[in-house]
Amino acid sequence: MEKSIITLPEPQKDLTFPLMKALEKRRxxxxxxxxxLSMQELSNLLWAACGITKEKQGKIKSKRTAPSACxxxxxxxxxxxxxxxxxxxxxxxxxxxIVPKDIREHVGTQKMMKTAPVGLVFVADLSRMRSPLFRSEEAQRFCAWVDTGYISQNIYLYCAAANLATAALALIKRDKLHSQMNLQEHEKIVLTQVVGHPE
Ligand SMILES: Cc1cc2nc3c(=O)[nH]c(=O)nc-3n(C[C@H](O)[C@H](O)[C@H](O)COP(=O)(O)O)c2cc1C
Known part of the structure; x- marks a missing residue:
């Protein structure tokens, strides 16, 4: 069956909000x-999270708003x-x-999280961790958590600047969410995060 694709509008990279104020407001x-969220808000949010800031050139990978190990x-x-x-x-x-139905209730175990308009799931694709730096599963796991942290903080800062409410979540039933999302064995859920318009 054809998978539906939603092309997002261009992110608004010229939005202005002082970085120091966003850090102060982050909550x-x-x-x-x-x-x-509007498509424009989603576009901005996802680009802020880990969007491309420098296109790939031949074999040289792209660069992102968030760093990642190697x-x-x-x-x-x-x-x-x-x-x-x-x-x-x-x-x-x-x-x-990836799934044509609403599975937002699985984003976190706390009751209030199940009503969040947007759920984000950060998934480590272990097949992409091929450098000798990741020689042990523990090294892979540490780097995946750190790399997730940068993305999560980018989202926190965008939300602070764009007047959105957000919360990072570790209280997750990972196995349940993993199966609901039809993920594969090498795809590991690290963290989730919810976003909405503040009450
Ligand atoms: C890795 C991580 C996991 C978290 N998990 C949860 C969670 O499952 N549920 C929740 O309500 N808040 C969660 N939080 C939010 C923290 O409780 C919150 O960041 C902390 O209380 C400090 O508040 P602040 O973010 O407003 O500064 C998590 C935060 C982080 C960084």
Whole structure:
């Protein structure tokens, strides 16, 4: 069956908000209105998370808003919306459908998280961690957590600047979410994060 693709509008890279103010304003907020984010907000949010800032050149990989160990870019961002679950394809700046149904209730175990308009799932694709730096599973896991942290903080800062509510979540039933998303064995859920318009 054809997978639906949502092409996102260009991110608004010329938005202005002082970085020091965004750092000061950054907060975990756990209440939101029952409104969806606009496509423009989603576009900005995902580009801020780990969007491309320098295109790949031949065999040299692209650069992103978030650093990653050995530039392995192993953290893939998935987006859970009312319309279904999607994979954020940074190169196309588009959402690729992976599950055609609403699975947002699995984003976290706390009751209030199940009502968040947007769920983000940070998934480490271990097949992308091929450098000798990742010789042990422990080394892979440490780097995947750190690399996720940069992406999560980018989202926190964009949300602070764009007046959105967000919370990073480790209280997750990873096995359940993994199966709901039809992920493979080498794809490991690290963390999730919810986003909405603040109440
Ligand atoms: C790795 C990580 C996991 C977290 N997991 C949860 C969670 O499962 N549920 C939750 O309500 N908050 C979660 N938080 C948010 C923290 O509770 C919050 O960052 C902390 O209380 C400090 O508040 P602040 O972010 O507003 O500064 C998590 C934060 C991080 C960094």
């Amino acid at each position: 975990t907020l756990r209440r939101w209105k029952d409104t969806s 530039n392995s870019q192993e953290i893939r961002v998935y987006v859970l919306l009312k319309e279904g679950a999607f994979f954020y394809d940074e190169e196309q700046h588009a959402l690729i459908e």
